[in-house]
Amino acid sequence: MTYHVDEKDVAFNLYECLKINELTQYAAYAEQGEEFYKMVLDAALKFSQKEIDPLNKIGDEQGCTITNGQVTTPKGYKEAYKAFAENGFIGMDVSPNFGGQGLPSIVSVVANEFFTGANVPFSMYSGLTRGSAHLIEAFGTDALSKLFCEKMYNGEWAGTMCLTEPWAGSDVGALRSVAKPNSDGTFNITGSKIFISSGDHDLTSNIIHLVLARVEGDAPGTKGISLFAVPKIWVKPDGSLGEANDVACVNIEHKMGIKASSTCALNFGEKGKCRGFLVGKKSLGMRYMFQMMNEARLMCGMQGQSVAAAAYEHALRYAKERVQGGTAILLSHPDVRRNLSLCKAWVEGMRALLYKTSLIGDKAHHETDSTKKERYQNRIDLLTPICKAYCSDYGFKVTEIAMQIYGGYGYCSEYPIEQYMRDVKISSIYEGTNGIQALDFLGRKLSSKGGALFREFYEDMTAFNAGIADGHELKESSTQLQKSADTAGQVAMKFMEIGMAGDRDYPMLSATPFLELVGHITIAWHLMEQAVIADKAIKAGSTDSFYKNKVRTAKFFVAQILPNVQARAKSILSMDRAALEMEF
């Protein structure tokens, strides 16, 4: 039951397709390079297999418990978290100023595929800690960063993000948490938050909560919201711990999966004694939080992909190892081959998408040419909701297919698939449900900058397809891809037309199928890019089945899944309003 990942595919992505060696052109990475990255990733994979994966089933069985307001994580989590932190895995891609490793985020993302694929709930503790520390680093004062960040990156303290309230789920602006200024510059915080991942636990000596609250008298809605760093145990100016800070964990949720991740209801200031530090400027809390949310959304996509990849590797081994009379009996069934191919295509397509998006992030960060920089950022903005929603939904789908490959055994806890399915489902829900992602994609990203984000995306794909000559092995698939891209363009134009006519409801009704439509194209494009590179290797004489499979995988996806683009387009263009008219 060991966690496996297709190391060859990972290396193909990093060094043949994305050529991450080129990052050494940036001063920050000048001393790094392929050999170093390989060493780092090798260590991350080994740690995932030896330390994190074995805790996955134990964690699922034991779950978290709460006694007198203190959450206990499953057996072995505390020790593993300590070792994880000592390896420098929390702050891999953050500044060495605060103890980070200063790696490009692409390398951190790959390592996180391993950590997450081996154990989703375990990786959430470090993911949230890194995210919240990074937020303080980015927007807090130097003093605040100095107080918190290093101890969070080195695993001494943990972090959370506290948005949701019982009366404000997706509608964050309706929150009721209140902050009152104290004379010493801190704020007095009162409020209740729910669904707080890692809200309490026993892995670290302190937890720094990043809390959205409204300073008394500030504007209603999202505009008047500020961000506060609220330690579980008060932190004195010298960094030492003081008294408990009136943060009460009042409940933990019992969930379908990620049972080893505590999901907490927190009360701030029950006794009126909860203090917090303002992060950045007053009333800019939502803007700051969006940075963290965008990172978190990419991580949700990574959860979908990495769990799917782990499930696929297990199902593949299971199919290959069931031998009767000398033949792998399952592999001889075309329907099983179809299921394995579906898993392979989605897993590799999503991996390609997430890795590439992450590399674009590195480039956006370091690029000095403002036109290029903007184009990079545009692409990340456009693809973030697709990475989040498509990869979590199809990550779940892959676990469903993997279970069918196993048959009855897949439904049994003796094998890992059923836990994967339960664990990965959360990714479609949190950090903004996938319905919210679709609205973001259609409502914000598509229309942003006069449609520039989508236009650039379309242009790049068109240029890619134009580069494939007649007679090329992938010409026919490329023609299909371009047709689908054109269809997406027509649907986008239709949305503009409908929107201009003042109809807001119909586009919102069609947002989910539109995101799915563009998601299919995006995956097909990434698989095709890889297939073209593989085809070159074959033409150059390689007989490696890896390359041949890459070409097959792209053709398979284009033939089997890409036709869904026309189906979704037909639905959207039907102008069917039945769902709006339904009298429920």
Place this chain on the structure above:
Amino acid sequence: MTYHVDEKDVAFNLYECLKINELTQYAAYAEQGEEFYKMVLDAALKFSQKEIDPLNKIGDEQGCTITNGQVTTPKGYKEAYKAFAENGFIGMDVSPNFGGQGLPSIVSVVANEFFTGANVPFSMYSGLTRGSAHLIEAFGTDALSKLFCEKMYNGEWAGTMCLTEPWAGSDVGALRSVAKPNSDGTFNITGSKIFISSGDHDLTSNIIHLVLARVEGDAPGTKGISLFAVPKIWVKPDGSLGEANDVACVNIEHKMGIKASSTCALNFGEKGKCRGFLVGKKSLGMRYMFQMMNEARLMCGMQGQSVAAAAYEHALRYAKERVQGGTAILLSHPDVRRNLSLCKAWVEGMRALLYKTSLIGDKAHHETDSTKKERYQNRIDLLTPICKAYCSDYGFKVTEIAMQIYGGYGYCSEYPIEQYMRDVKISSIYEGTNGIQALDFLGRKLSSKGGALFREFYEDMTAFNAGIADGHELKESSTQLQKSADTAGQVAMKFMEIGMAGDRDYPMLSATPFLELVGHITIAWHLMEQAVIADKAIKAGSTDSFYKNKVRTAKFFVAQILPNVQARAKSILSMDRAALEMEF
């Protein structure tokens, strides 16, 4: 958290669409009728809500346990099973000769929607008991029926079906269980069976296992398999219980869901003292078992539909009850309306399909005109794999959508959706995985009788569409449906052509998308039939929103889901063989 069902939709199906009153034309039902059926179903629903549903969560939490080879069911199950049996719910549709209620199976199927929707694992105990008793009744001698059936239908004893062995999953012919004739006419049974639902429990004083085994010296493969009735406790000729019959429950599975249903590994004849009665003729075991499997496959479809219906009713109430400032906030979101409409369309379409198929079964049973009888039976044979695979897969899909409607709460055990999702997943796997169903549909049903089953299906749909006049409210949707039916016909022709050319692999590779394709059309057709009836009611002056919603639902499904037919057809007609060529 009470179990709810759309009683209006159930009544609309039974009395307006299917007109089940007409069954009174058959002598067996001459004394029955609408009023009686309503009374029976009302009792079944009340029992489901008051007695079965409250045990669903308890059963999930406690699961089954095994101590010294004896399985214990969760608290309350034994008492509820006794009351269930006393109400005559086990043998509703079987002969009064053995204590059955003699109801048409359509009424039993509706009751089973309630039982199953309220609690899948609970309903499995009675479902398997009814199925195995019915098999003895159909194929056993009168003496054997007399010995077993009444006590099974009245709940004193339970039943199972024992097919799978550790070395023979989907390939039943590879089984190793052996039967040796004894001098008293019984057989000595030895063998190991796994994944036996209800294989052991404490609900009844005895369990009658129907076991597939090969009589020593009989043909290998499926042809030499016989069926045996093997009691857990030996049954004396006068029906009283004797000694334990050397049937050992050695293990129970820990599963993702249906935790209150015991899934057992059974050893027969560990001490060489296990005896069984031959059921019917020697070597005809597979043929007999197929009758039970066909019934069981329809019940799998019903599990998908009924759990989906229960999940939808909860999600609908949740969406309607979340009120902010006087408006149902979730219902105001087009994306939520889309999700609710998807659930509604699938739930109602699958209900219409399963009810109608069941009524066709009643007609096939009683019809005396042999041409009509054969046509009825053809339809059941064609639709059985679709009912099983499509309804279980889309039943699961509906629970996924229902969870998205709930957001984070849907992932929490406090609400019922996550259990529904876990419980219903098994229906895609057992009784032949959905991959097996697709092969059955394409390999057996499509080509059966020179393609007559599919041709009749196509003819009936074409006649339905031809009956919708120009200018009719549903004309455009009907045109789309006919186009899809024509596409299905073309794809079927293509399969014949490929098969004639000697290519077996490609059709097998395309079996799953083909079943899905025909499944979409089947659901669309059933929704359209209901919409036409609803439209007539509207034209006759009804202003009931129920009827208006029926028309909307059909239009919605045709616009949103039916385009998938063209996508699947395109995939199949692409002749893409990449999955066959993949080097895994």
